[in-house]
Amino acid sequence: MLGLSLREVSAALKQGQVSPMELCQKCLSLIKETKFLNAYITVAEEKALKQAEESEKRYEKGQALGVLDGIPVAVKDNFSTAGIETTCASSMLKGYIPPYNATVVQKLLDQGAVLLGKTNLDEFAMGSGSTDGIFGPVRNPWSYSKQYREKRKQSHHRADEDSNWLITGGSSGGSAAAVSAFTCFAALGSDTGGSTRNPAALCGLVGLKPTYGLVSRYGLIPLVNSMDVPGILTRCVDDAAIVLGVLAGHDPKDSTTTQDPVGPFILPILRDVSKLCIGIPKEYNVPELSSEMQAFWSKAADLFASKGAKVVEVSLPHTSYSIVCYHVLCTAEVASNMARFDGLEYGHRCNVNVSTEAMYAATRREGFNDVVRGRILSGNFFLLRENYDDYFVKAQKVRRLIANDFVKVFNSGVDVLLTPTTLSDAVPYLEFIKEDNRTRSAQDDIFTQSVNMAGLPAVNVPMALSSQGLPVGLQLIGRAFSDQQLLTVAKWFEEQVQFPVIQLQELVDNCPTFSQHEKLGLVSLKR
């Protein structure tokens, strides 16, 4: 039941095969069983049950609100949720309970969705591993999958060694793990440089970064306002389209949302790809790309070609400047956005009371981790009067060049770009933390980031399992506001590749047994 698609589970609810309460309780149990994944920061159990109860009443009266009525979802903990603690995985916001819902959260609730809780992330979404939040790293459910474990056995690894669990990618790793482990049917992430697509790729999910301006950012605690978009994590493309249909559209509270009518996002079945032109950006073929990944990429391109699509090599010449440019723009906005966290009104406040300035300094030192503080420091440096033109203005110009690269390619007749999403499949946590956050972010966002610079829609579609038995995803990039077309192509691709379902039999099958015991989880699953 928990593995159904949105449309399937919605139908099951309508037909009474399952009730919203049952569904909610199942998910809540599974969340408890999989607590070791550290996917959730807050589980809003009471609220969720109440929402499920209300949904149940609606179904009884035959007055379901929408396609999501009664369906459990999760939201990344950097979206404001009324009455539910919203921490951004930072000491700074520990205990902060917002008085309002982010527009996207409200839209989910208005559809009758059941909000299970808030998912884990890197502090203030700054990271690519979901390893740098105060609540600890998120574990990739694939670490415990049959597929991965069997491969590890074959290569004579000890399957039960706990230290080798894998990262989810990030920063929306909590949302990715939550969906991947079947604890919810869809989750919201956010995507500033790849934070939705990257964990989607490593967790074998569909991760959609919609066009900038298509979905409201109101209530999304910002990382980089000019690049942030709410992201959607689901197990199939159709699900992502359904959620996008719920979320998309103008929001009077967000002046950067489009005023043009949007949608609908119902995806037709694409039978003929012969009119499609797929662009392969040659600059994405970087030395760091794993050979296995490169092979999957080629395979995907061949797949399109073999079905009649035109596949052309294209050039996005300014790609290599993206990382450094992003670094300047991101840190500058971070420096600005983080200025409000001063300990005065909300969030953490230190005990120092010598002066207001001393209080600010100590509060911010205690409240932010090194990564956040480091970005604030560099951002402020770039914004100094004497540096502004050399860094910020230049970075903005480069950003324009990067955006123009895409415009040129799309104007040349390319419909969709096909690229890798990540350099490789998921790496073990212990390996990941050998490099610092900045290095990791710079490496891991390489294929995803320039899309945010240009505001384009992009989606990770899981393709296959690697030799290690881990998910490999590819990224499709579309023209601005061509989200529906992009997803249509993604759906075709999904259909072709038949990505395997994660085999978490222990997790799913034993769910009722687990719920009777409190301290199961990790041990039982490891067996």
Added chain:
Amino acid sequence: MAAPILRCARPGRCWSLDYRPRRSRALFAEPVPGRVRGQSSAAAQEPRPGAHEWAAVVGLEIHAQISSNSKLFSGSQVTFLAPPNSLVSFFDASLPGTLPVLNRRCVEAAVMTGLALNCTVNKKSLFDRKHYFYADLPAGYQITQQRLPIAVNGSLTYSLGVGAQWSPSATKTVRIKQIQLEQDSGKSLHDDTRSQTLIDLNRAGVGLMEVVMEPDMSCGNEAATAVRELQLILRALGTSQANMAEGQLRVDANVSVHHPGEPLGVRTEVKNLNSIRFLAKAIDYEIQRQIEELQNGGKILNETRAFDEKLGCTVSMRDKEGKQDYRFMPEPNLPPLILYDAESLPVAADPQQVVNIDWIRERLPELPSVTRGRLVEQYGILPEHSFVLLNEDGLLEFFQTVMKETRAEPKKVIGWILTIFLGYLKQRNLAVSESPLSPSSLAELLNLLDSKVISLPAAKQVFEELWQNQGKTPGQIIREKKLELLQNQEELEEICQAVLAKHPQQVMAVKNGNQKVVNKLIGIVRRATGGRADPGRIKQILEKQLQ
């Protein structure tokens, strides 16, 4: 080159910018370009004119609170004197995740003000973040328009020398560099005894127009007059209540002094100017302080100074952190502000979503300068009178109401209002709105005077009574006090006869040719009538009776 004589029409209120004692020599030089030398003969006799003269340069940054029901970027109400923190939206409190949404009314107010100040209204303007940490700035930055403001390159014409010295030559122009939209901050209340600061965010996010005036002024009076004119314009437009005492109009002055012909001096910024009178005082003080400092071999620091009302001087604010770097950055949450004119307006545009400059231009209300011209033309009053009428809050309305209800000549009315009425108000330190006398009462009184029901002295008496006894009409007072002119010829003749009978000596004197005594007799008759008789008529009767 035109000879700008006195930069300020009332030299007494301006600085004589001459450091030498006992040599009265006023110099009010113009800022760059071109310098102006002193005008007085003393200056002309100087061997090296200009060498030791000082010229002052004054520029202004004026923050006008936009008259609007809601804040610049949020739906919170704007009300003066609301309970602390009662008008604070999530955005105003800078809760994480909130976003600014531009208030259309504020944009229209800025456009309107820009047009009234002869500015070029930018069809595209941008918003920026200006960063600094302060407890009443909850976001840690203010949203303003640093790079591309909504209006630029305007001018404001003002006239010095209201009153006796008025002349067309005292009309001056100050260039308006720009008008920018920005957010106000909250208020900090420092409690030093308990060493705590209380924050009120009611004002946080209220829309301001910052009007930047170029350094085209050279003394306190010029600055004060320019600000006063701006205040009148803003009120006429309804874009700001511009009440300085309530903080709706805040003025910072940039002041420097230099020798004419030499580069401008280091400037200081004078803050905390919350009335027009103090503005003039503070600037003049600061000019003098800088001159003295330089003469004593000192240096002027580029610093911020506050005006101390009680001490009547400016004091350094000693910014601990020194020069701030505001780390300006484009506001990413607000798209460029695009304005349209009749030509560029998209056909299918939603009128709620666009601001049309031409539409606003067509609906600009009458500006003070036009009002003055109209008054002069309509009523035949003197130009200086028109200035006084506009400068006193509510006086014009008072005058116009009186004019509507009276038959009296405008010149008589203006005389009564500007000398007697205004005199009473000033003496008692009252505003026009606080006057116990209504315009209708004054109109009635002037009608009675005009139709010779009462004499001028009686009218003044009635005026006095009206001031003391509110609620009574002039007619009632006249009846009660029996102040009507004696219109009955027979009655008056009888009184005259009686007076002559009682004063035989005086009658004899007149008959002996001493005509001066007639005046004395007139006085006696007037007293006998209780001042109600017209002296001309008394004279006529007496002369007849004495023959």
